[in-house]
Amino acid sequence: MKRLTTLLALALVATLLVACPAPTPQVIEKEVVVEKPVVETVVVEKEVVVEKPVVETVIVEKEVPAKGPAVFAGAYPYQVPPVGHFNPWVTNGIVMGIYRDLMWLPMGMYKWAEGTWVPFLATEWEFVPPDLFTVKLRQGVKWSDGTDFTSQDIITSFNIARLMNHTVWRFLDRIEAVDDHTVNFYMSTPSTVVERYVIRGYPSPHIVSTSLFGEWSDRLQALVDAGKDKDSEEWQALLKEFNEFRPEDTVVTGPYKIDPASISEARLTLVKNEMSYLADTVNFDKVYIYNGETPTITPVVLAYQVDYATHGFPPATERAFKAEGIRILRPPIFSGPALYFNHTIYPFNLKEVRQAIAYAVNRDDNAYVSLGESAIAQKYMTGFSDNIVPLWLTEEEMAKLNQYPYDPAKAEEIFKGLGFTKGSDGVWVTDKGERMEYELTAPAEYADWSAAAENLAEQLTAFGIKTSFRGVEFRQHPIEVNQGNFQLAIRGWGAGDPHPHFSYRQDLLVHNIEAPEGPGMSFPMVQTTDVLGEIDLEKNIVTSVEGLDEVAQKEKIAQLALAFNELLPIVPIWERYGNNPCMDGLHTTGWPPEGDPIYLNSPYNDSFTVMMILNGTLKPL
Numbered sequence: 335m336k337r338l339t340t341l342l343a344l345a346l347v348a349t350l351l352v353a354c355p356a357p358t359p360q361v362i363e364k365e366v367v368v369e370k371p372v373v374e375t376v377v378v379e380k381e382v383v384v385e386k387p388v389v390e391t392v393i394v395e396k397e398v399p400a401k402g403p404a405v406f407a408g409a410y411p412y413q414v415p416p417v418g419h420f421n422p423w424v425t426n427g428i429v430m431g432i433y434r435d436l437m438w439l440p441m442g443m444y445k446w447a448e449g450t451w452v453p454f455l456a457t458e459w460e461f462v463p464p465d466l467f468t469v470k471l472r473q474g475v476k477w478s479d480g481t482d483f484t485s486q487d488i489i490t491s492f493n494i495a496r497l498m499n500h501t502v503w504r505f506l507d508r509i510e511a512v513d514d515h516t517v518n519f520y521m522s523t524p525s526t527v528v529e530r531y532v533i534r535g536y537p538s539p540h541i542v543s544t545s546l547f548g549e550w551s552d553r554l555q556a557l558v559d560a561g562k563d564k565d566s567e568e569w570q571a572l573l574k575e576f577n578e579f580r581p582e583d584t585v586v587t588g589p590y591k592i593d594p595a596s597i598s599e600a601r602l603t604l605v606k607n608e609m610s611y612l613a614d615t616v617n618f619d620k621v622y623i624y625n626g627e628t629p630t631i632t633p634v635v636l637a638y639q640v641d642y643a644t645h646g647f648p649p650a651t652e653r654a655f656k657a658e659g660i661r662i663l664r665p666p667i668f669s670g671p672a673l674y675f676n677h678t679i680y681p682f683n684l685k686e687v688r689q690a691i692a693y694a695v696n697r698d699d700n701a702y703v704s705l706g707e708s709a710i711a712q713k714y715m716t717g718f719s720d721n722i723v724p725l726w727l728t729e730e731e732m733a734k735l736n737q738y739p740y741d742p743a744k745a746e747e748i749f750k751g752l753g754f755t756k757g758s759d760g761v762w763v764t765d766k767g768e769r770m771e772y773e774l775t776a777p778a779e780y781a782d783w784s785a786a787a788e789n790l791a792e793q794l795t796a797f798g799i800k801t802s803f804r805g806v807e808f809r810q811h812p813i814e815v816n817q818g819n820f821q822l823a824i825r826g827w828g829a830g831d832p833h834p835h836f837s838y839r840q841d842l843l844v845h846n847i848e849a850p851e852g853p854g855m856s857f858p859m860v861q862t863t864d865v866l867g868e869i870d871l872e873k874n875i876v877t878s879v880e881g882l883d884e885v886a887q888k889e890k891i892a893q894l895a896l897a898f899n900e901l902l903p904i905v906p907i908w909e910r911y912g913n914n915p916c917m918d919g920l921h922t923t924g925w926p927p928e929g930d931p932i933y934l935n936s937p938y939n940d941s942f943t944v945m946m947i948l949n950g951t952l953k954p955l
Contacts (some may be wrong), residue, residue, distance in 0.1 A: 338365045343444035360803070363519040381543040387389045403619035406922060406947060407848035408433055409631045409643045410623055411695070411779075414599055416460040422540045423498055428592060428602075428810075429540075430623050432644065432941040436604060437586040438540045439517040439612075441469065442533040445833065447931030452945065455483065455541055455587060456533060461882055465507075465524050467532065472832035475542045479585045486544045492519075493551035495539035497573055499564055499848075502539070503878055525879040526887070527833050534824035534940070544586040572695060589616045589948070591938035598797055599623060617953040627779030627808055635660070641917045644784030645806070646939050649674070649706030655915050661925070662912045664708055665937045667830045668719040669703075669828030669837070671776075671783050673790065673905040674845065676821050681764050686748050688902040692738040694797040695790060699909035711904040713737055716895040718828055719909060726834055726891045734865070735899050738741045742797055762798040762824045771800040775814065776824035778805025787824045787909060818856060827906045830936030834891050835879045841904060842871055867895045912937045923954045 354490040360408035410430040412418055418428045422438060435443070440458035468883065475483035489511055496503045507522035521528055544551070553572055562568050584591050589612040601943055604621035606613060624634050628645040635643055636658060647655070655662060673691070675682035682688065695712035714723050714735050723732065753765030762770040774794075776787035791801040801822065806814060815823050825845055829836040839848075846854040859872040871894070878890035914937060918925040924946065926932055935942040946952045 336616070363590075370688075380952040391594075397937045404617060405620045405622055406618040406931050406952065406954070407622040407624065407639060407641045408638050408943075409626065409634065409645065411627050412602070412623070412625055413809075414597060414625075418597070420584050420594075421576075421579050422542065424577050428597070432938060432944050433604070433623055434942045435588065435591045435941065436621060437584060437588045437592070437607075438542065438820070439587045439610075440533070440535050440541065441471075443945055444530075444534060444832070445932070445935065446940065452532065452949075454948070455532060456483070458531070459533060459835055460528070461524075461526075463524075463882060465521045467519040467521060467528050468512075469517045469532065471517065472611070473515050475587055475611050477585050477587055478591050478607045478609050479543070479545055481543065481545045481585075482514075482608060484514045484544075485517045486548075488517045490540045490544045490547050490551040491541045491550070493554045494542065494547060494576075497550065497554045497569075497576060498539075498559075500539055502528070505531070505932070519654070523876070524879055526834055526882055526884050527879040529829060530836075532831065535764070539605040541587070542749060546581055546585045550579070555714075561875070568848040573812070586610075589613050589898065590621050599626075607903055612948060615950045616947055617950055618944050618947065621947075628781040629779060633917050638917060638920060640913065640915070641920075641922050642943050643859070646705065646780055647703070647913055647915070648785055649702075651781070652706060652708075652913050654844060661918045662914045663937075665912045665914070665933045665935060666721055667910045667912060667938065667944065668830045668936055669722065669826055669840070670709070670712070670906065670908050670910040671786050671824045672827035672841075672907060673774075674820070674823040674825050674836075676818060676823075676856050676902070677858070677903075678818065678853075679821055679855035680766065680768065681754075681770075682822075684752070685901050686752055688905060689736075689738070690745040690748040692800070692902055692905050693741045693792050694799075695905070695907070696740040697907050698740070698837055700786055700789045700793070700934075703789050704908070705782045705910060705913065708911040709870045709908045710911065711908045714895075715902070715906060716834075717904075717906065719897075721909075722832070722834070723895070726888055727895055728892070731892045731896070734896060745797065754927065756798055760798055761800045766934065768799055770798070772802075772821040773803050773804055773822070774822040775800050775806050775811060775820055777808035777811045779808040782910070783824045788906070790824070812845070813851050816851040816854050817843050818853045825904075828909070829902055833879065835875060838875045838878070838894055838898075841898070842875065847872065855903075861897065861901055863897050863900050865900050866893055869897050870891065871897065877887075916943075919954060919955070922952055923955050925950075 339551045395673055404416050410433055412428045412430050413426045417426050419426060421427050422429045422434065433883050442451045442453045444565050445449055455472055455475065456469050456473050461467055471485060472719045477483060481487060489509060492509055505521050505523045505528050510518050512518055519528065519532060545893060557568055557572065583594060586607060587610060589610040591607045593603045593605045596603035601624050602623055604623065606619055624631060624640055629649060631640065632647065632651050633645055634640050636654060653664060675688060677683045687929050701709035701711045713720050715738055716723055716735065749762060754762050757763050764770060774787050774791050776783045788805050791803040794801040814820055815825055827841050829840045846857050847859060860868065862868050874890055876888055881887065916925055932942045
């Protein structure tokens with residue numbers, strides 16, 4: 335049966351690999367040794383003493399397999415040109431999630447278990463009260479086009495981040511190059527999270543080259559010097575022009591760069607960047623990235639073509655991986671799927687309705703059917719990971735949190751208290767006489783989120799909120815949510831960052847007031863709560879990280895947690911843990927054993943796999 339599964343997977347993957355470039359033929363040396371017995375006569379003093387067999391060796395050819403290039407194979411979705419392009423700042427840029435750090439090195443990455451940083455483009459940094467964050471850059475670094483990496487590249491990168499309205503500029507006033515390898519960041523709002531935004535820079539800013547992006551930085555700086563801001567016509571015109579900028583190639587500091595000729599629907603290749611200071615540290619000559627979401631990548635994993643994948647594989651697929659002897663890693667991800675509401679639709683704008691829905695849904699069941707062992711139902715319902723709630727809230731504050739246990743009777747009581755009634759068909763009708771029948775959307779290719787949506791639709795329908803599920807292409811789905819073109823949707827809550835500020839930005843800003851395509855879910859940021867009275871959530875998200883004393887920030891985080899728990903602008907369903915297949919011992923070696931602290935890193939925001947490629951821990955067999 336195991337062999338049959340493998341053969342079926344190989345048949346499926348064959349179609350995928352048709353579009354891949356053919357592998358380079360191996361050069362094979364042939365050296366075959368043939369031994370032929372002959373007879374040698376030995377003469378001593380003209381008398382025959384003995385005749386003995388002697389082996390005469392004739393060298394012909396012997397087959398010696400040539401060693402091919404050392405390859406690491408990953409998987410991440412990307413768009414093929416001309417839709418996909420080489421501007422990493424703009425939608426459809428070919429950055430491939432975690433693998434961007436193999437190309438555009440960050441200044442540093444974080445080791446979660448130890449609370450320490452691993453320096454890359456920066457070597458040291460510090461806060462200098464009251465408002466300065468200063469960074470020393472690594473010397474001797476070159477870009478792939480041969481130019482030197484200097485402070486000007488940091489200025490360029492953060493100017494573009496400013497053009498793109500990146501959150502870091504909520505805290506910065508200006509930046510300056512002190513010398514070629516020292517940069518000062520002057521904070522308008524001093525905050526400890528500036529370290530995370532600047533040094534890690536995830537998901538942006540990318541540290542990009544002045545040789546490629548300097549013009550855009552200069553033009554942005556000219557607008558700033560002229561007193562223009564992001565709302566000015568000139569700024570918006572420049573942003574529109576930049577969004578259409580399409581470089582012909584990438585310029586990177588990392589040990590790998592994209593080979594443009596290799597890009598196909600199925601796979602692309604990252605080739606060694608010999609200019610990188612890490613070129614001699616990494617152990618792989620090439621990195622393959624297979625293209626696609628979960629349904630596409632599953633047969634590629636089963637065909638042993640992928641060394642590591644971070645997709646949300648459903649429980650049945652995971653069982654198939656295990657049956658093939660594939661190792662599964664389960665790192666915490668500190669986020670998961672949530673039920674999003676369009677708050678312009680009555681009665682979703684009522685917190686009581688959202689609370690009732692939280693009671694009506696069995697989150698444990700939803701977690702299990704969606705992702706098996708790699709999903710754990712949300713307990714505290716604060717909008718950030720249960721794993722770090724005790725680090726930010728006191729026991730007294732945690733005791734105030736409503737855990738919304740599964741209680742359909744409580745949900746029904748809330749609905750009846752609002753004047754809602756149930757029709758003869760079992761569907762709830764609001765106090766305005768509107769039948770509660772809705773559509774729930776989710777990214778079709780996200781197997782775990784789609785499963786969560788299907789189960790959620792079934793549970794809501796059983797409760798009396800008739801809900802149909804529709805899958806939307808995964809790149810289109812966030813656009814529809816951002817445009818407000820939805821009723822109910824599954825999108826993400828939380829973030830793989832150690833400060834809850836980042837989670838609240840995801841929960842309340844990304845698909846709301848920061849939605850680039852429109853109004854998003856239209857949740858008002860000024861709310862009246864029972865627990866705190868009136869609260870400006872946007873202001874609290876920003877001020878929750880003000881100051882350089884993290885202890886003092888906990889009060890604001892507690893306020894946000896209590897307000898979120900009561901208001902439930904979105905309903906977190908479960909927290910995801912990785913079920914990441916890795917081909918330990920098949921194509922690669924060096925993966926640490928279970929329980930190693932490196933696996934406490936988020937697989938996305940400080941990818942342990944990327945870190946282990948960059949530091950040489952992972953090796954080819």
